[in-house]
Amino acid sequence: MRKIIVIIVLSCFSLATQALDEVPNSQNKRRTNLMSALEASMAYALQRQMVLSQNISAQNVPGYHTKDLKKVNFNKPEVLKDRNIISAKVTNVAHIQTRPNKRNYKVREEKFDENTSIMKNNVNIADEMVKVTENSASYNLSTTLFKKSAGLMKMAIQ
């Protein structure tokens, strides 16, 4: 029974994503484009949050290099094209590995002269805190805009 529900939900989702691409009205299309851009920017902020927390937690690990996400321009259509794919949740290594249901932005490692640090670690807490604040501000902005957009959509539906 549960499996059937999951299949129905997945098929509904694929129909919905197809429908998103085929919105005839140009105004609607703009809105959905805006919403997918916001969604992409939120996903970016969420992934960046994880990478930054990794940096902060590894500040005392010898040989660790600071990591960050590559900058992405959310105006580009190819960034928005990469839609989420819902797949079975993997909770064990023995489970069948499917494509992850999240966007993966490229992570870059900052290069530095290893001779400048005894621990060969270039994590700077102040820099990381700046990045974290910037990231959370951008996430807050995206969520607020998304909420407003969704509110407008709901209003139109009613």
Next chain:
Amino acid sequence: MKKVIILFFALTSLKAIALDYLTGSIKISASGMKAQEARLRLVAENIANKDSVGVTPGADPYRRQTVILQSRGDKMLGGAKVVIKKYDKDKSNFKKIYDPSHPGADKEGYVSYPNVNINIENVDSKDASKAYEANLNMLDLSKSMYSKTLDILK
């Protein structure tokens, strides 16, 4: 009706992404906190044992302990956690103090004292507590981002 479905699925997929990344960052921050806790625990142990000497002649006193941290990738998480690689011993020399009346004194009358330097331990504990705080702030921030995501669904 179509629009309602679209909105519903957009919101649920967003929640799924938030769940994945934010729980991941919370777990990573927690692993960092655990590592710093281990460091603090060792500092406490070192300071507490700074005068623990051997009681039999020529016996070794307490040896300063250190912790080695390592960044270990977690496939399930999609990131790298911090783990304790191993607890190690500081191999530096012991302090020798001349005290022939001590039961632990060697043939020449010297007693070996632990290689614990209070200043180093103090700095280490400050560093660990600051790092713990940074991780805690990160965890708080992830939590607030999580609640912001849930706010969208309201």
